[in-house]
Amino acid sequence: MMQGTVFDIQRMSLHDGPGIRTTVFLKGCPLHCPWCHNPESHRAAPELGFDAALCIGCGDCAEACPAGCHRFADGEHCIDRTRCTRCGRCVKACTGALELIGRRCTVEEVLRQVRRDIPFYQTSGGGITLSGGEPLMQPDFAHAILSAAQAEGMHTCLETTGYAPPDVLRRVAPVTDLFLYDCKETEPVRHLAWTGVHNDRIVENLFLLDRLGAAIILRCPIIPGYNDREDHLRGIAALAGQLSHVQAIHIEPYNRFGESKSRRIGRIYPLDGLAVPDERTVAGWIDTVRAHTDTPVSKN
Ligand code: SF4
Ligand code: SF4
Incomplete structure (x- = not known):
């Protein structure tokens, strides 16, 4: 029976796709963004x-x-x-x-949890979201959960960095109703410096999904002193403008959730002392992106 490593299952999620959702967090991530709010996801092992x-x-x-x-x-x-x-x-x-x-779970164990809130999904337009870490680090497990959930009539979302082999994206596209696709940094050198990986594969995969007709929301973490630059905010708008299936751009302001979680796993929080942006600052970021795109832009 297929198993994967899950580190959390959150019911009643309101920020991981439309409606009320159950978010299943898979362990392991090929990126290491210093602002990560789930640092406990980085290592593949428990x-x-x-x-x-x-x-x-x-x-x-x-x-x-x-x-x-x-x-x-x-x-x-x-x-x-x-x-x-x-x-x-x-x-x-x-x-x-x-x-x-992090614990090993079967697909059926995950689905058993997810099915508990089907009535809420039906009334709110919600469903299941796979998140992480990077869920596509466990491609077979992610595919099996998404396809089984979709076959049972649930709406499926996949939150992804996009850093995966193109064949994996091709495989999960038919069983994913909505991609929540990260856009962390549009300038390649900075992307590599901060996340540890090149963004060319990520951008190519985004265009691949768009060509396949996948529904996409761009999720853009904005971190003061890192990517709150005007050129990046314009870059997000420009990227959306080159794609046909981006439904919305979600701005995700920096939060400090990663701080206590880092402490819990014995790691030093890389952004210690960085202040959370105020509402006015966030509104300014949103206005800048909005000024350069027709795609709806909002705070998530
Ligand atoms: S700290 Fe010791 S007992 Fe606890 S999990 Fe590690 S090896 Fe096992
Ligand atoms: S010393 Fe602390 S961590 Fe160790 S068993 Fe007791 S309560 Fe738990």
Whole structure:
């Protein structure tokens, strides 16, 4: 039976496509954007999460761990993650401060969760959204979920960076009712510097989907000091203008959700101290894009 690695399933999502949706987050991502609000998605394998605020210092984890990862020094709980084999024994011993992020699931297990809210999808025009990470890092699993959900009459969305082999995009296009396609940076050198990958493949795949007639919403994270430049905002509009099936452009203002999540998995948050933009700033970004396109532009 086909399995994949899922790190979260969120019911009642309102920002991952039309209507009320269940969003299934698949683990693994080929990009590493510093502003990522799901840093726990980056690694393909499960990893250990720790919330210091929930730790009562009982030391049961240290006793349970066969690899000696947990140490207590000067009242501080230190975890040596380089030795962690993700066996999960400390998680079982703990009262709630530890968790394994990411677990293997079958397609049917995912669908069982998703089916619970079918009445809400029907009344709101919602459905299922696959997100991540990059769901297409697990192409067979993503395809199997989307095709099964679509066959059961659910509306299917795929949130993607677009960084995948073209054949994978071709394969999922018929079972995806709407692509939520990231547009992170239109200037290639900056794109490579910030995300770690070239954007030529991403742009080529976007044009490929457009030629296939796929419905597309461009999702554009705007990060102060990174891509809040006028040339990028105009570039988003220009990109949409070259495509026939872009229904809307969604501006996604920087948020700090990635900060506490980074701490939880023992990583340093790269944008520490960066302020969230105010409403006026965001409205200015939207106005700039709107001034150069007929495609509807809004904040997501
Ligand atoms: S998951 Fe296993 S190896 Fe990793 S810290 Fe917990 S008990 Fe130790
Ligand atoms: S078992 Fe859990 S609560 Fe106890 S010390 Fe370890 S992390 Fe903290």
